[in-house]
Amino acid sequence: MTTTTTAPSTAETVLDARGVTMRFGGLTAVRNVDLTVRSGEIVGLIGPNGAGKTTFFNCLTGLYIPTEGEVRYKGTVLPPKSYKVTAAGVARTFQNIRLFNNMTVLENVLVGRHTRTKEGLWSALLRLPGFHREEKASREKAMELLEFIGLDSKAEHLARNLPYGDQRKLEIARALASDPGLILLDEPTAGMNPQETRTTEELIFAIRDKGIAVLVIEHDMRFIFNLCDRVACLVQGEKLVEGTASEVQGDERVVAAYLGEPFEGAPGAEEAAAVEAAEAGAAEAVAAQADAAEAEAEAEAEAEAEAEAEAHSTTSTDGEAK
Amino acid sequence: MTTTITADTAKTTPAPDKGFIPLPEKTARALATVGGALTVLSAFLAWTWTSAFPGDLTVYGYPGGLQWLALIGGALTTAFGLASYGVKGFRWLAPSGADAAIKLSALAAFAVIWYTVIAIVVKLGAIVDLEPGAGIAALVSLLAVIGAFALPFERPSLEGPDPDDTGWDKFKHEAGNKWTTVKASFASGPATPARVLPSWAEILLIAAVLGLGLTVFTYGITTPYQELFIGFLITTGFGAAALNKAGLMGRVTTLTARHRNVALVGAFAAAAAFPLTQTDDQYANLGVNILIFATVALGLNIVVGLTGLLDLGYVAFLGVGAYTAALVSGSPNSPFGVQLPFWAALLAGAAASMIFGVLIGAPTLRLRGDYLAIVTLGFGEIFRISMNNLDGVSGPDITNGPNGVANIPNINLFGFDFGAAHTIAGFTIGRFANYFLLMLLITLIVVLVFRRSAESRIGRAWVAIREDETAAEAMGINGFRVKLIAFALGATLAGLAGVVQAHVQYTVTPDQYQFANAVPPNSAFLLAAVVLGGMGTIAGPLVGGSLLFLIPNKLQFLGEYQLLVFGFALIILMRLRPEGLIPNRRNQLELHPEAAAPTVLGKAGV
Ligand SMILES: Nc1ncnc2c1ncn2[C@@H]1O[C@H](COP(=O)(O)OP(=O)(O)OP(=O)(O)O)[C@@H](O)[C@H]1O
Ligand SMILES: [Mg+2]
Numbered sequence: 001m002t003t004t005t006t007a008p009s010t011a012e013t014v015l016d017a018r019g020v021t022m023r024f025g026g027l028t029a030v031r032n033v034d035l036t037v038r039s040g041e042i043v044g045l046i047g048p049n050g051a052g053k054t055t056f057f058n059c060l061t062g063l064y065i066p067t068e069g070e071v072r073y074k075g076t077v078l079p080p081k082s083y084k085v086t087a088a089g090v091a092r093t094f095q096n097i098r099l100f101n102n103m104t105v106l107e108n109v110l111v112g113r114h115t116r117t118k119e120g121l122w123s124a125l126l127r128l129p130g131f132h133r134e135e136k137a138s139r140e141k142a143m144e145l146l147e148f149i150g151l152d153s154k155a156e157h158l159a160r161n162l163p164y165g166d167q168r169k170l171e172i173a174r175a176l177a178s179d180p181g182l183i184l185l186d187e188p189t190a191g192m193n194p195q196e197t198r199t200t201e202e203l204i205f206a207i208r209d210k211g212i213a214v215l216v217i218e219h220d221m222r223f224i225f226n227l228c229d230r231v232a233c234l235v236q237g238e239k240l241v242e243g244t245a246s247e248v249q250g251d252e253r254v255v256a257a258y259l260g261e262p263f264e265g266a267p268g269a270e271e272a273a274a275v276e277a278a279e280a281g282a283a284e285a286v287a288a289q290a291d292a293a294e295a296e297a298e299a300e301a302e303a304e305a306e307a308e309a310e311a312h313s314t315t316s317t318d319g320e321a322k
Numbered sequence: 323m324t325t326t327i328t329a330d331t332a333k334t335t336p337a338p339d340k341g342f343i344p345l346p347e348k349t350a351r352a353l354a355t356v357g358g359a360l361t362v363l364s365a366f367l368a369w370t371w372t373s374a375f376p377g378d379l380t381v382y383g384y385p386g387g388l389q390w391l392a393l394i395g396g397a398l399t400t401a402f403g404l405a406s407y408g409v410k411g412f413r414w415l416a417p418s419g420a421d422a423a424i425k426l427s428a429l430a431a432f433a434v435i436w437y438t439v440i441a442i443v444v445k446l447g448a449i450v451d452l453e454p455g456a457g458i459a460a461l462v463s464l465l466a467v468i469g470a471f472a473l474p475f476e477r478p479s480l481e482g483p484d485p486d487d488t489g490w491d492k493f494k495h496e497a498g499n500k501w502t503t504v505k506a507s508f509a510s511g512p513a514t515p516a517r518v519l520p521s522w523a524e525i526l527l528i529a530a531v532l533g534l535g536l537t538v539f540t541y542g543i544t545t546p547y548q549e550l551f552i553g554f555l556i557t558t559g560f561g562a563a564a565l566n567k568a569g570l571m572g573r574v575t576t577l578t579a580r581h582r583n584v585a586l587v588g589a590f591a592a593a594a595a596f597p598l599t600q601t602d603d604q605y606a607n608l609g610v611n612i613l614i615f616a617t618v619a620l621g622l623n624i625v626v627g628l629t630g631l632l633d634l635g636y637v638a639f640l641g642v643g644a645y646t647a648a649l650v651s652g653s654p655n656s657p658f659g660v661q662l663p664f665w666a667a668l669l670a671g672a673a674a675s676m677i678f679g680v681l682i683g684a685p686t687l688r689l690r691g692d693y694l695a696i697v698t699l700g701f702g703e704i705f706r707i708s709m710n711n712l713d714g715v716s717g718p719d720i721t722n723g724p725n726g727v728a729n730i731p732n733i734n735l736f737g738f739d740f741g742a743a744h745t746i747a748g749f750t751i752g753r754f755a756n757y758f759l760l761m762l763l764i765t766l767i768v769v770l771v772f773r774r775s776a777e778s779r780i781g782r783a784w785v786a787i788r789e790d791e792t793a794a795e796a797m798g799i800n801g802f803r804v805k806l807i808a809f810a811l812g813a814t815l816a817g818l819a820g821v822v823q824a825h826v827q828y829t830v831t832p833d834q835y836q837f838a839n840a841v842p843p844n845s846a847f848l849l850a851a852v853v854l855g856g857m858g859t860i861a862g863p864l865v866g867g868s869l870l871f872l873i874p875n876k877l878q879f880l881g882e883y884q885l886l887v888f889g890f891a892l893i894i895l896m897r898l899r900p901e902g903l904i905p906n907r908r909n910q911l912e913l914h915p916e917a918a919a920p921t922v923l924g925k926a927g928v
Contacts, residue, residue, distance in 0.1 A: 061796060086798035098793035100786050110779075111786045115798030117779055121807055124778030125771055135778070178798055 012038045013074070014182045014213040015090070020059050020069035022052070022237075029055040031237040032069070035215075037182060042204060042214040044228035044245065046221070048258055052237040053217045054095055057184050061085050061092050074181065087115040091180035093171040095187045095217070101160035105151055105170055108159050109142040112177030142177060149173045149203060165196040172203065176212070183207060185216040189223055201227055221249065233257070342507065343472035350472035351406060354424050357466025358399025361431045364462050365393035367455025375442050375451075376547040382455075387550055388438045391557040392459060395431025398564060399466050402427055405568075417513040418569030421473050425508060426567060428470040430560030432463040434553050441549050471507075478506040513569040516576065524577055528585050531574050536592040536599075542872060543596075543612070544605050551876040586769070593762055603743075603752030608875065610758040614823050615843045616867030617765045619851035620772060620860065621815030626849065627857035627906075628776060629808040630788030631687075632695040634837065635702025637845040639813040641835035642678050643671035643820025645709060648727035648830040655722040655729070664733045668821045675817025676810050683809040688802050690791060702837050702845055709832035726831030733760070733825050740825070757826045764822055765864075768815050772860055775811070784808050785858075840884045842871050850892060856902030865903055 015037040022030040030052040037043045045053050059066040062082040071078045078085050091112075100108050117138055123131045146152040149169045154162065159170060168188055175183055185204070189197045197220065204227055208214055218224050224231055225245045232242040235257040241248055248254055341350060369379040369389065377387020385393050404412040406420035416423055439456050443449055480499045483492050519527070538558060545551040565571055578585035593613075597606045622636045650670055652661030662670065678701075686697045713723025721727060732741030732753070740756040751759075775781050783804045786794040795801050824830050833839075838846040847870050855866020873888075874880075880887055899905075 063792070063796070082792075082795045083798045083800050086796060092796055094793065094796075098790050098796075100789040100793065102789060103782070103785055107782055107785075111782050111794070111799070112797050114779065114783060119779050121775060121778075121780050121811070124780055125774050127774065131778070138779075174797065 012040075014039050014041075015060070015215065016072040016075075017056075017060060018069055018072075020056065020066045020071065022055050022059050022064055023067045029237050030059060030066070030234075033234065033237075033239045035232055035239070035242075037213050037215050039181070039211070039213050040208065041229050042208050042216065042227055044224040044231040045215060045217045045234065046219070046224060046231060046248070046254075047234035047240075050236075051234040051257075053234055054186055055237075056234065057092060057186055057217065060184060061090060083115070086178050086180075089179070089181040090184065091175035091178045091182075092184040093168070093175050093186055093188060095190065097164075097167050097171055099159040099167055099170060099174070101158070103159060104156050105146065105159055105162065106139070106142055106155040108170055108174050109145055109177045110138055112174035113138050113142060115178050145173045145176055148176075148206070150199075165192050168192065169200070169203070172207075176207065180212060182213045182215065185214065187217050187219065189218065189220055197223060225249065339474040339476055341472040341474050343468055345469070345472035347472075347474050350469045350474075351403065353469025354428055354466050354473065355400055355403025355407070355469070357462050357469050358396045358401075358403055358424075358428065358431065360462035361396025361435070361459065361466055362393050362400065364435075364455060364459035365389040365396065367458060368453045369438065369456035369459065370442050370446070370451055371453055372446065372451065375445055375549075377550060379438075379442075380453075388434060388553045391434045391550075391553045392431055392438070392463070394561065395427055395434055395557055396463070396466070398427035398561060399424060399431060399470070402564065402568060415570065416568040417516070417573060418510040418567065420568060421475065422508045422510045423564040423568035424473065425467075425470040426560050426564035428463070428466040430557050430564065432467045433556045433560065435459045435463045437553060437556060438549070475507045475509070478502050508567060510567045510569065513572055516573060521581075525581055525584055528574075528577055528581060528588055531577075532585075532588045532592045535589075536595060539868070540596060540599055543608055544600070545876065548877055548879060551872075555873075590762060590766055593765075594759060597751060597755035597758045598749045600755070601750070603754045606752060606754035606758050608872075610754050610761050610822075610826055612868050612871045613758060613761045613765055614819050614826070615848075615871045616851070616864045617761070617768050617819045618816050618843060619848050619855070619863035619867035620765075620768050621812050621819070622848050623852050623858065623860075623863045624772060624775070624784075624808055624815070625812040626852050627859070627863075628781060628788065629784040629805060631805060631809060632692070633698045633809070633812070633845075634695050634849070635682075635698035635700070635705070635845055636812070636816060636848050637835045637837075637843055638702040638705040639675045639679060639816035640820040640823065640843060641705055641709070641830075641832075642675045642813075643817030644824040644830045644834075645721065645727065645820075646671040646674040646817070647821035647824040648730050649720070651730055651825070653727045653730045655725075655727045657720055661731065664735050664825075668818065671821035671824075672814045672817040675820065676814040679810040679813025680806065682813075683806045687805045687809060699837065699845075702835070706832045706835050709835075721832070724832060726829045727824075728829040730824055730828050730830070733757075754826070757822065761819075761822050761826075764818050767818070769860055771811070771815065776858075780804065780807065838885070840882075841874050847871075850888075854892065854895060854902055856904040856906055858906040859902075859904050862902050862904040862906070869903075 013036055017033060017035045020030055020033045033056060047053050058064040060071050062078060062080050062085040065080040073088050073090055078088055100111060117134055119131055119134050143152060146155055149172060151166060151170060162170060189200050192200065201223060204214055228245050231245045231248040233240045233248055233254045240253055240257065241251045365385040366383055368382050371380060373380055379386055379389055401412055401415055402420045402423040405416040406424060439452065439460050442451060480502060483495045487495060542554050545554055596609055600606055618640050622633065625631050625633045647667045649656045649658055650660055650662045651667050682697065682701050686694050709721045710724055711717045712720040732739060741753050743750055743752045783799045786799060787801055787804060791801055836844045838844055851866040851870045852863050856862025874884055
């Protein structure tokens with residue numbers, strides 16, 4: 001792939017994201033986030049709606065190329081292409097389920113095996129001896145995974161016909177099929193009833209026990225509390241706190257963020273952002289040149305605010321890549 | 323089913339089961355069945371007194387021409403009628419229930435007979451040109467239809483119109499309700515489980531079905547006059563719909579799915595028998611062109627149906643193959659002056675198409691969306707215009723411009739001259755029959771390539787890309803690479819067909835490779851063949867391609883209106899059957915969710 005090991009990795013760090021920043025025009029959806037996941041860990045990522053959690057995932061998995069920062073997987077910088085990231089060993093699920101609807105459950109998982117199998121077009125056309133062997137091995141592996149998540153009896157159903165909870169599970173199985181070392185789950189229990197949530201909990205523990213590190217986004221605090229060794233909270237693109245589940249839950253800033261109350265340095269409204277930008281701009285200007293003209297700073301701030309507003313308007317139309 | 327008319331209940335609950343025509347069920351069923359039988363008999367009467375109308379409908383005691391089609395429609399009606407009575411020996415005809423099939427086959431007979439009667443009057447100029455037999459036929463087929471449409475069916479539950487609705491909305495709502503009711507009247511239930519047969523019996527059944535298929539196909543190709551061809555379209559259209567509603571098509575699909583290789587070999591054996599049944603090479607000529615067109619459509623199906631890439635210039639790859647073959651096969655117009663053996667020309671044509679496929683695909687397949695459609699459309703036209711211009715005037719003299727590369731010698735393979743007629747085992751195989759058999763081999767290759775690639779890692783990757791490219795990439799699929807393979811493979815297969823086409827037609831001209839034209843092959847027709855036939859299936863483009871080639875060929879009286887008629891027909895068909903004639907089982911589930919078809923699929927569903 002691209003560059004290989006440079007930093008001496010502490011053998012057990014699976015994911016190491018440093019200073020990841022993602023800007024869409026003037027909007028900074030993720031700002032300078034550091035996060036590590038060690039092997040054998042389940043790490044939670046929480047934050048209010050629009051905090052930038054999914055965007056952060058997309059940066060990790062090569063769907064977006066981060067504006068700044070780098071992401072390492074087991075010491076290797078991840079290439080900015082999502083299929084290469086998967087090949088490297090990071091698999092993911094999607095917040096809004098993205099199964100291959102008109103393929104069967106089994107075929108969905110088989111597609112997940114893509115990077116771990118080799119047979120090419122010639123092998124398929126000529127049905128070389130290796131073809132059947134490899135195909136059989138893939139099927140066995142896929143069925144094993146379906147058994148693991150409890151969907152083996154529905155292997156021949158179309159993915160679109162599965163109930164919602166099963167679709168989420170199938171996404172997990174499909175991700176697991178690529179033999180990842182780290183799996184990223186984006187709200188795996190969204191829309192599930194309490195009982196399904198509980199089985200998903202079990203499932204995630206079982207995944208961890210397979211030796212796969214887990215990074216999970218979730219809004220369900222109880223779920224996160226039961227599950228995670230460590231939790232990080234994103235608010236407005238910035239990592240606010242990181243610690244054990246109880247630490248994070250007790251943190252007043254987190255509570256405030258969830259309740260929608262402004263905390264220092266993070267105003268919610270756009271006008272406030274503009275004001276703040278003006279202030280920041282002014283402060284910068286002051287620091288740089290002792291007697292900078294106020295007007296200059298104001299102009300700068302205005303430009304910034306404009307850019308931000310623009311970014312917001314494009315955001316609403318450009319949700320596609322999510 | 324057994325209930326007759328009961329009191330009207332509230333509007334929101336489903337209306338009681340009853341037919342469109344108020345007749346007691348028993349009367350209706352008897353009328354339809356007897357009407358069908360009488361239709362059969364009426365086919366033996368004389369319908370007109372003069373032989374000015376083609377097909378010799380003047381004889382008492384023997385059906386001719388269109389009367390045969392009426393006879394088939396009537397026979398189907400009667401058979402399904404008897405099946406609905408549960409008569410022993412007929413029950414197997416309708417595993418999904420016979421009533422919808424009765425309606426459709428009665429319509430088949432009715433439409434054919436009334437079409438014939440009207441055609442006679444129009445052609446000969448007066449009603450007096452009809453014999454009483456025509457009137458009898460028209461009457462009994464009408465009775466059968468009345469009986470069929472008086473059969474009760476399960477009424478759908480309809481919602482009354484919104485009281486606030488204004489005129490137009492109300493009208494739309496009511497039209498929607500009517501349409502729902504009409505659709506419900508043609509609904510059929512789930513098939514009863516098939517009786518388990520020994521393997522050999524199943525294979526015999528497949529052979530019988532294939533024999534029937536060959537007969538129908540041969541009949542369609544060899545129809546000597548257009549009235550008969552229209553009658554053929556009417557009968558096969560309604561007849562196939564009837565068999566489908568009765569559940570027989572489903573049965574056959576299950577059978578062929580179980581014995582796939584037997585079915586494949588059998589189908590090709592049947593197709594190979596086609597030229598042997600012909601004494602006239604004229605129809606083998608038609609056959610080989612159909613085969614070329616259908617094969618190219620199947621190649622396009624890899625690109626469009628499996629991978630979901632919209633290629634609007636596909637015919638250009640056929641052209642690249644044909645031109646390459648023409649230039650290296652010893653045509654006097656070729657500046658190269660070489661005559662490669664056929665196998666080398668075949669490889670050259672395929673390779674040239676592949677190279678063009680990669681050249682077009684590499685820059686565009688990195689992008690998503692409609693770019694590919696636009697670029698391929700452009701490429702198709704650029705190809706045609708370039709071939710026009712490489713004539714020594716506007717450019718170097720390579721292709722002889724609009725006059726094309728002519729006088730391409732016939733293929734000579736191991737001393738077997740494709741240009742001459744050969745007599746083998748008592749059968750005379752003419753020039754076009756030779757090429758037909760050769761092309762059949764190419765078709766077989768394309769079918770195998772399609773099937774094997776579809777049922778493999780790469781085929782799954784194609785479908786995954788079609789379904790959701792972002793998710794596919796996140797599963798580790800290199801979308802660009804996989805799409806490029808599909809695109810280049812599709813191009814290569816078209817190139818193969820192009821090589822044969824060049825030899826069959828002696829001459830390759832630029833005008834054969836347009837985007838849209840009144841006659842196939844052209845890119846628009848190829849795409850239509852795929853969509854009409856059924857995306858992602860093997861049989862779909864073959865059937866769709868055959869029809870789309872045959873129809874313009876047989877109905878030349880349409881002339882300039884052909885594209886108009888074609889457009890309307892396509893719209894109607896897509897409205898009635900959006901999944902195509904031969905549906906991919908997955909698409910069928912997608913487009914008709916109410917059908918609650920099996921949620922479980924066996925093989926790849928291809
Ligand atoms: N492709 C994009 N272009 C522009 N803006 C984007 C894009 N993707 C996300 N955003 C913006 O980035 C911000 C963070 O969105 P993100 O989807 O990451 O939030 P989230 O934390 O996952 O929220 P939720 O809990 O609702 O899923 C939002 O303001 C969103 O509108
Ligand atoms: Mg999200």
